[in-house]
Amino acid sequence: MRFTIIAEMNGDLLHPTTYQLIGAISEIGSESIVICPNGKGSSEASKIKGVEKIISVNGDCFDLFDGSAWASAINSVCEGTIVASASPNGREIGSIIAAKRKIPIIQDVTAISSGITVTRPIYSGKATETLKINGDSVITLRPNAFESAEVGNDAPISIVDQTSDVRVAVIEAINKASERLDVTEADIIISGGRGMGSIDNFSHLESMADTLGAAVGASRAVVDEWGMPHRMQVGQTGKTVSPSLYIAVGISGAIQHLAGMRSSKYIVAINKDPDAPIFTVADYGIVASWEEALPILKSELMKLS
Amino acid sequence: MNIAVLLKQVPDTTAKITISNGKVDENSVSKWSMSPYDEYALESGLKMKEATGGNLIAITCGPERTKKMLTDAAAVGADTLIHISEDKVLDSTQVQNLLATVINNNEIEVVLCGKQAADTNAGSTGPGVAEILDAACVTMVSEVSFSENSFISVRPSNTGTEKVSTSGISVFTFDKGLSELRRPNVRGIMMAKKKVIETIKPEELGLGEDSDRIILQTQDSPAEKEPGQIFEGVGEIPTIVSKLRNEANVI
Ligand SMILES: Cc1cc2nc3c(=O)[nH]c(=O)nc-3n(C[C@H](O)[C@H](O)[C@H](O)COP(=O)(O)OP(=O)(O)OC[C@H]3O[C@@H](n4cnc5c(N)ncnc54)[C@H](O)[C@@H]3O)c2cc1C
Ligand SMILES: Nc1ncnc2c1ncn2[C@@H]1O[C@H](COP(=O)(O)O)[C@@H](O)[C@H]1O
Secondary structure (H helix, E strand, O other), X not given: OOEEEEOOEEOOEEOHHHHHHHHHHHHOOXXXXXXXXXXXXXXXXXXXXXXXXXXXXXXXXXXXXXXXXXXXXXXXXXXXXXXXXXXXXXXXXXXXXXXXXXXXXXXXXXXXXXXXXXXXXXXXXXXXXXXXXXXXXXXXXXXXXXXOOOEOOOXXXXXXXXXXXXXXXXXXXXXXXXXXXXXXXXXXXXXXXXXXXXXXXXXXXXXXXXHHOOEEEEOHHHHHHHOOOHHHEEOOOOEOOOOOEEEEEOOOOOXXXXXXXXXXXXXXEEEOOOOOHHHHOOOEEEEOOHHXXXXXXXXXXXXXX | OXXXXXXXXXXXXXXXXXXXXXXXXXXXXXXXXXXXXXXXXXXXXXXXXXXHOOEEEEEEEEOHHHHHHXXXXXXXXXXXXXEEEOOOOOOHHHHHHHHHHHHHHOOOOEEEEEOOOOOOOOOOHHHHHHHHHOOEEEXXXXXXXXXXXXXXXXXXXXXXXXXXXXXXXXXXXXXXXXXXXXXXXXXXXXXXXXXXXXXXXXXXXXXXXXXXXEXXXXXEOOOOOOOOEEEEOOOOHHHHHHHHHHOOOOO
């Protein structure tokens, strides 16, 4: 069985999930071909264990994001089962490649076994399903659900030039987002809800996020009612995240919020209501007001560094 | 201009999902709703229809119960309702082919859908349909408008958001938009009840039966987490921090 992995990029570097994609396929006993769009990251990828060879696909079509142009260029060198990150771009490119090859796509896989059988969450994490796939397919893997492959390899790199039609033109870049880490990128997220009292109080979360190198997230109540940017929203109609640590402050834990964060590895909740549903998913719950809890939490964290 | 909006009916986000004998029990779902992002696609379709004097065609593929959602779409202003009547669970390729065939048969210039459905959470359908139609595709947009023969949409970028343009037939998948969703009024609801739903059987679309490439083995409840430790007051914060550091290794 052949596997082709589409490397996920973070600027000019490989995104950490690329190591996880390679790790997941090694775990089921296969080597993979890794495609590096625009050649970026190919020498880094060639050093990862489990990589058979790298194909660096170069072309102008990678200058801006047009999923169908990227998919056309990448598709030309894919074979077998195609694996990408379940990031927004990975999902889009994967879907288009699947449609080109007339093969099914299974998104957001959280477990895989040889053969191949995959597991994915459905109904926003209220259930999971296990599927057996016959023949080739495209699968996208959920970030942070798989162990990373290690470094220690020197796989050959080949270069392929491709052109494809770009049909999307950027006419205006609108606002600059803050320098803060995006919630989908972060390994630690501190989210605030209506219990924070006002948008100004988010500065307390931001300063703690800076101490931890974390991203700041928000519940929908805060986004809708206080005008917090929607990209910070975690949940059903916001981002789905699975960081190592999720700290929920003044968030009740409505089912739609849980849908976006319940697969986090560790969850800490601070809420003054002992019956808040967020405590049903928390590994550690602190029943207290944030005014009382955050200063202590922050000073304990400061002691570590 | 013919505008298509693809609508999927899913268990309401508040509905409990019960598993019996290794399968989700659909009969126990208390309430079915339009998938949340599809509501934004529909709202944008209504705005575009009003701005261009176009015709808004709502399309769904699913069992009998999904007709109710089409009637709901008519109550806020969808003009034409098309139901691809299918009881079986289809794989991504099958659904996309059915939807794309209906889109082709209706001379549609723009297709609006959700960025992902609340049941699969996949996000496969919009880009897949675009590929089959040989259309331009922009995902996760918050708004779309039509001017001077091109579609202008707003999507996220690495540094914030960006306005992009596409021309020719285009597919847009919607994220939550800025606009308020409209609610039906009494007149809308009355008119919608009389609206005819065009029902199509997959066989009539002339698509060959695919062999089963995806075999469902089992559906389960999510793995139960070990119950957490809940502490009254702030006294245990140092213990929690030390556990996160030394046992969990996450800070
Ligand atoms: C279709 C649909 C989609 C949705 N999508 C999302 C989504 O993507 N994301 C999302 O988050 N929500 C979503 N929601 C909304 C969701 O149902 C809740 O309304 C929302 O999550 C509530 O936000 P909250 O927890 O901040 O506010 P609340 O529910 O008001 O909770 C505030 C909490 O703060 C606590 N509190 C108050 N004061 C303090 C204090 N001083 N210190 C500590 N704790 C305090 C309270 O005890 C309470 O538990 C969606 C709803 C629908 C219908
Ligand atoms: N069976 C269907 N009928 C109509 N539209 C659908 C169907 N399945 C998916 N869609 C549309 O495609 C979007 C993404 O669905 P999915 O690919 O399942 O995440 C949905 O939000 C709908 O707009």
